[in-house]
Amino acid sequence: MKKFLIAGSSLAAVAAAGSAGAVDVTLGGSIDMGVEFGVGKNKSDLGIGEAYNSISLSIAAAGTTDAGMKYGGSFTLGTATEVEVSAYLDAAGAKNLVKMTVSGATDIEAAVYNVSGGQAIAAEDIVGVKINSSWQSVGATVTGYGLPVGPAAASTVCKVAGRATAAAFTVTRQTAGGVANTTDTATLAATGYLPAGHVTGGTATLTAGGAVVTASGVDFDGTGTVAALTGDVYAGPFMSVMLRSSSTKMVVGAACVEGVAASSTNFFLNNASKIVTASDASIFIEGGFGKLTLQTGDYAGGVSAIGDAGDAADLDVDGLAVIVEGVGLLGANPFVAVDLAPASAPSNLEILTGGTIDMGGLSASVDVMLNSSNVVDIASWDLGLDYAMGDMSVAFAYDSQNDWGMSASMGIAGFGVDATIYNKATEDHEKNGLFYSVGASTSLNGFGLSLGVDQDMQPTVGLSKSMGGLSIYAGYDAADEGGKVGATLSF
Numbered sequence: 001m002k003k004f005l006i007a008g009s010s011l012a013a014v015a016a017a018g019s020a021g022a023v024d025v026t027l028g029g030s031i032d033m034g035v036e037f038g039v040g041k042n043k044s045d046l047g048i049g050e051a052y053n054s055i056s057l058s059i060a061a062a063g064t065t066d067a068g069m070k071y072g073g074s075f076t077l078g079t080a081t082e083v084e085v086s087a088y089l090d091a092a093g094a095k096n097l098v099k100m101t102v103s104g105a106t107d108i109e110a111a112v113y114n115v116s117g118g119q120a121i122a123a124e125d126i127v128g129v130k131i132n133s134s135w136q137s138v139g140a141t142v143t144g145y146g147l148p149v150g151p152a153a154a155s156t157v158c159k160v161a162g163r164a165t166a167a168a169f170t171v172t173r174q175t176a177g178g179v180a181n182t183t184d185t186a187t188l189a190a191t192g193y194l195p196a197g198h199v200t201g202g203t204a205t206l207t208a209g210g211a212v213v214t215a216s217g218v219d220f221d222g223t224g225t226v227a228a229l230t231g232d233v234y235a236g237p238f239m240s241v242m243l244r245s246s247s248t249k250m251v252v253g254a255a256c257v258e259g260v261a262a263s264s265t266n267f268f269l270n271n272a273s274k275i276v277t278a279s280d281a282s283i284f285i286e287g288g289f290g291k292l293t294l295q296t297g298d299y300a301g302g303v304s305a306i307g308d309a310g311d312a313a314d315l316d317v318d319g320l321a322v323i324v325e326g327v328g329l330l331g332a333n334p335f336v337a338v339d340l341a342p343a344s345a346p347s348n349l350e351i352l353t354g355g356t357i358d359m360g361g362l363s364a365s366v367d368v369m370l371n372s373s374n375v376v377d378i379a380s381w382d383l384g385l386d387y388a389m390g391d392m393s394v395a396f397a398y399d400s401q402n403d404w405g406m407s408a409s410m411g412i413a414g415f416g417v418d419a420t421i422y423n424k425a426t427e428d429h430e431k432n433g434l435f436y437s438v439g440a441s442t443s444l445n446g447f448g449l450s451l452g453v454d455q456d457m458q459p460t461v462g463l464s465k466s467m468g469g470l471s472i473y474a475g476y477d478a479a480d481e482g483g484k485v486g487a488t489l490s491f
Helices: none
Strands: 012-017 022-038 047-064 070-085 095-103 141-149 157-161 163-174 183-187 197-206 212-214 217-219 232-236 239-242 248-251 253-257 267-287 290-295 320-325 332-340 350-359 362-371 374-389 392-399 404-412 415-424 433-444 447-454 459-467 470-477 482-490
Touching: 157 197, 157 217, 157 239, 183 197, 212 232, 217 253, 433 459
Parallel strands: 157 232
Antiparallel strands: 012 022, 022 047, 022 482, 047 070, 070 267, 095 141, 157 253, 163 183, 163 197, 197 212, 197 232, 212 217, 239 248, 267 290, 290 320, 320 332, 332 350, 350 362, 362 374, 374 392, 392 404, 404 415, 415 433, 433 447, 447 459, 459 470, 470 482
């Protein structure tokens, strides 16, 4: 047996000659290693956080037939320490992590008689048996399930603050001395400000609003309906709330953040060591008819998202996406994309269509998500405009959720300047208003410097040094109160 090793720097292209033409195979990848650190107003000093590392390898192949038709495909291999899994559903609809199969029976023994006439039926003539079940036959496979799992319990957290009256009310808190696994209990016996800590017993009535507080939840209007029977309740003299306008207020009263729905539960495996995962696989054929692509990754259409704008009509692929892109007149490029999700019927397919029109430096795009039960029923849409001239480019996006966004980039005095501004449509309990960010970057003798600021005036700074395929970088984000230091090797 012969072994061959192909090694090189940068991207390696290998051409394999065939009877119909050459196939170019491109290999590329990266190794990223570093450590996170934290420093900010919530941290007393510099803290070294979690070390991280990731490895990825991209493989692509492309070729052209003698007739001029192009074809190819690609996929990516990467490392992961956590893998998301889907549970098996048994006949009763319960979730199980393991499915087990066993070969069916090898023989049927029987002594049976016709109901009408009473004639005996030879056992060797029987090929299946059924009583209140599916058919059981020789050679059939029997399936069972194991390791049953239920949805993760919904977790609700309630905060209560201000003055309260209570015959008996107890909160538990960590001792000021910081002794491990010890607690200090504070009891509210009369009207007064609630002590800080975890509510563990008793009942109190807030003087502001009259909400009734127990260790199991909050009754907001005193009618006996508790907001969170499975919740954790935390008390204190005051609490802060953040409003949709980004302002914060010091308040008294009660507020509960309700738990997630059980149907949103996902299951993950925490691996002791990293495993290799494959993703973003695609195969395409391109010719005079246009381009046909099969891919496992999501498809965003022709409109590029800017902030929260321009992403209302995206195809979140659960199975296999089929994308047909055509070549139209006057620079028009229409497309149709369909997600062939498992167990999907023609009446509930996700269909994304639209196109891009290129008019020199100006291009316009539209994405439309259709309801397949009625092709004229538009579920959502995105609109996008792009204009480029020299070192300057401007983009605009708008969607059916009334989100809009604008971005611009240009070169000024050796710096590349990028600016983005977008809005978020008003939604309950969601921050709204204008969001923006401005950044500038430059490079000199292999050193890269980037500076940025957002709408909260939180700065970001990054510094990098490029040495061929090796890049050493460091960065800090004030909004996250931390940053990263590491190195990436690309090949």
